[in-house]
Amino acid sequence: MKNILCAWLGNTDLRAVAEENIVGLGPVAQAVIARDFDLLVLLCNYPESRAGNYLSWLNDKKTIASDLHFISLSSPTDFGEIYQAAIATLKAIQSEYGSDCSLTFHLSPGTPAMAAVWMLLAKSIFPAELLESSREQGVRTAIIPFDISADFIPVLLKGADEKLERMSAGLPPDAPEFSDIIHRSPVMQHMVARARRVALRSVPVLIEGDSGTGKELLARAIHRASPRHANPFIAVNCGAIPADLVESEFFGHKKGAFTGAVLDRKGYFEVAHGGTLFLDEIGELPLAAQVKILRVLQEKRVVRVGDTAETLVDVRIVAATNRHLMVEVAENRFRQDLYYRLAVAVLHLPQLREREGDLSLLIDHILDKVNRESVEEPGYVRKKISASARNLMLSYPWPGNARELLNVIQRAAVWSADEIITEEDMRDIIIFLPSGPSNKDDEVVLGDGVNLQEILASTARLYLEKAMKETGGVKSKAAKLVGLPNYQTLSNWLEKYGVGE
Numbered sequence: 454m455k456n457i458l459c460a461w462l463g464n465t466d467l468r469a470v471a472e473e474n475i476v477g478l479g480p481v482a483q484a485v486i487a488r489d490f491d492l493l494v495l496l497c498n499y500p501e502s503r504a505g506n507y508l509s510w511l512n513d514k515k516t517i518a519s520d521l522h523f524i525s526l527s528s529p530t531d532f533g534e535i536y537q538a539a540i541a542t543l544k545a546i547q548s549e550y551g552s553d554c555s556l557t558f559h560l561s562p563g564t565p566a567m568a569a570v571w572m573l574l575a576k577s578i579f580p581a582e583l584l585e586s587s588r589e590q591g592v593r594t595a596i597i598p599f600d601i602s603a604d605f606i607p608v609l610l611k612g613a614d615e616k617l618e619r620m621s622a623g624l625p626p627d628a629p630e631f632s633d634i635i636h637r638s639p640v641m642q643h644m645v646a647r648a649r650r651v652a653l654r655s656v657p658v659l660i661e662g663d664s665g666t667g668k669e670l671l672a673r674a675i676h677r678a679s680p681r682h683a684n685p686f687i688a689v690n691c692g693a694i695p696a697d698l699v700e701s702e703f704f705g706h707k708k709g710a711f712t713g714a715v716l717d718r719k720g721y722f723e724v725a726h727g728g729t730l731f732l733d734e735i736g737e738l739p740l741a742a743q744v745k746i747l748r749v750l751q752e753k754r755v756v757r758v759g760d761t762a763e764t765l766v767d768v769r770i771v772a773a774t775n776r777h778l779m780v781e782v783a784e785n786r787f788r789q790d791l792y793y794r795l796a797v798a799v800l801h802l803p804q805l806r807e808r809e810g811d812l813s814l815l816i817d818h819i820l821d822k823v824n825r826e827s828v829e830e831p832g833y834v835r836k837k838i839s840a841s842a843r844n845l846m847l848s849y850p851w852p853g854n855a856r857e858l859l860n861v862i863q864r865a866a867v868w869s870a871d872e873i874i875t876e877e878d879m880r881d882i883i884i885f886l887p888s889g890p891s892n893k894d895d896e897v898v899l900g901d902g903v904n905l906q907e908i909l910a911s912t913a914r915l916y917l918e919k920a921m922k923e924t925g926g927v928k929s930k931a932a933k934l935v936g937l938p939n940y941q942t943l944s945n946w947l948e949k950y951g952v953g954e
Contacts, residue, residue: 455554457546458490459539459571459581461563462497462504470510477588478514480561484584486515487592490557492550493519496542498526530566539570543579556581560595630677633670635818638808644800651798652678657750659735659795660773662802665856668773669733671802676729681769684728689721692737699742701758704749710759722755722766730768735795736776736787747791770795779918783911799922805854812847815855819862827866836866841876849883910950917943917952 466479478486485493497504501523508519522545524538546554558571558581575581583595630652631645651658652675660668669688676686694702701711705720721730738746749755750770754763772795781787805812820838827833838846842865851857861882869878920931928940937943946952 455491455550456489456557457492457494457550457554458484458488458557458559458584459494459542459546460484460496460559461567462495462499462507463562466562467499467503467507470507480559480586482511482514483586483588484559484592485511485517487586488557488584490517493517494522494542494546495519496522496524496538498524498529529564532566532570535567535570536573539574543574557584558582559584559586561586630682631674634667634674635815636808636811637814638811640803641808641811644802647798648675648800649678651675651800653680654798655679655681655769656797657770657772657795658798658800659778660771660800660802661778662773662775663804663854664775665854666802666804667855668775668802669731671800672729672731672733672771672773675771676731676769679729679769681728685725686729686731687721687725688731688733690733692734694742696739696742699738700745703742703746704755705757707757707759710757714759717757720755720757722749722768723764725768726766728768730770732770732772734774735772736774736778736781740786740788743788743791747788747794750791750794777915779915780911783914805851805858812851812858813843815858816843816846816862819859820866823863823866834872836869836874837872838865838874838879839876842874842879845876845879845883913946914950914952917947917950921947921952 460481463480465476466481468476469479469482477483481493481495484490495504495508504521504523508521511517511519522538522542524534526534526538528534543556546556556575556579558575560568560571560583571581572583575583584592585595586592631649634641634645636642636645648671658672658675660671662668672688673686676682689702700706701714701718701720703720703722705718705723706714708714708717732746749766753766755766756763778787778792778796782789782792805815816838820836824835828835846858846861853860861879864882865874865878868882869875916935917931920934921928924930924934928943932938932940932943935943937946
């Protein structure tokens with residue numbers, strides 16, 4: 454097992470080459486001479502010539518194998534860049550020498566930001582010994598007690614330079630447009646990170662999720678964070694448009710085109726020109742309407758009802774559905790070509806009960822919002838939720854997700870007479886669904902055109918599509934997700950059920 458010392462090359466180290474009698478050996482040379490290391494890994498943001506001279510000088514003091522990593526930093530105090538460089542270097546070390554190598558991080562060379570990142574990494578994902586050194590006291594292990602670590606790391610993560618927090622969470626640059634999406638669960642952090650990335654582009658987005666999970670809230674955040682944010686955001690409930698009015702609503706009409714058309718009218722596509730058109734519950738559109746929507750997406754032109762002239766439209770489509778569109782495609786209720794037009798970027802909003810740690814956060818946020826909005830109402834008393842009422846809410850499955858949570862808290866604030874919302878108040882409001890055992894045999898209906906082969910094929914297509922999407926098309930990984938023995942078998946299934954690779 455290799456014993457490896459990692460350090461930034463500091464200014465004092467470089468000065469020691471020519472000014473040893475003034476500054477001493479410098480932190481790195483002190484540690485190399487005082488301890489036995491198999492390898493010295495140096496991160497350096499100085500010119501190569503100075504670093505080369507330093508290594509020659511160091512080897513005159515004590516011969517040691519060294520690995521020099523030149524790092525370009527915009528600032529020696531940029532936490533994000535320092536963190537990224539350290540992570541890349543440590544991963545390279547583990548890749549070459551194995552994850553069981555013994556790591557030591559030197560805190561003294563470099564800037565305080567560099568030392569802070571070494572401390573963070575040593576106390577989290579890369580356990581390591583921490584060294585410190587000085588000309589007066591020599592080399593010693595830096596002891597960071599648990600209580601100091603517990604205080605230091607959160608402060609570091611939430612400090613003025615929040616780049617470190619975003620890098621450690623794997624997030625893109627911060628986007629305040631997503632601040633309305635209250636969350637802290639890993640599943641939501643991953644989803645929001647993907648949404649931030651796709652927001653910067655103009656590709657279509659398909660948002661999947663059960664009713665009440667916040668699909669429109671996410672769509673609006675994507676629009677606000679996009680280059681189109683200064684242009685309109687038009688939300689359309691596709692399930693609320695009568696089939697005979699689809700063309701008029703989406704594409705507009707000319708005066709006199711039909712009875713009641715007393716004026717020229719722009720459709721949703723024209724109104725959203727330059728901005729975002731949010732098609733909520735896209736799965737509710739009839740097939741005939743889907744054909745017309747697809748044509749507009751392909752040609753980027755609309756023709757108003759009663760007109761022959763084409764109008765160019767430039768819109769970004771964000772669609773949402775609480776259905777599984779691939780199942781709808783398999784059962785011929787949704788056009789496959791339209792699905793692939795919409796599903797360039799797919800985001801899945803999890804159910805509230807799947808968002809571990811988010812429920813309590815949302816309860817506090819919504820109650821605070823209700824209190825602020827009700828402050829001017831006559832006789833209103835600022836509400837609090839008792840511990841027993843909160844426990845009841847935390848044990849409830851919330852089938853209506855965040856929308857149901859909002860409605861329940863609003864009703865509780867109105868109906869409770871006192872300042873404290875009690876467990877009894879909450880039990881009067883929450884509707885607990887019966888959870889008795891069900892007989893699965895009673896749920897199976899035979900006859901009436903049941904086609905077992907098509908049911909199996911539809912299920913297979915659904916799982917194959919999802920596995921390929923989640924693994925980015927890597928067949929070996931997708932095969933494991935669906936329980937197939939190898940990628941060749943998966944290829945045969947993809948071909949059999951017509952699933953694209």
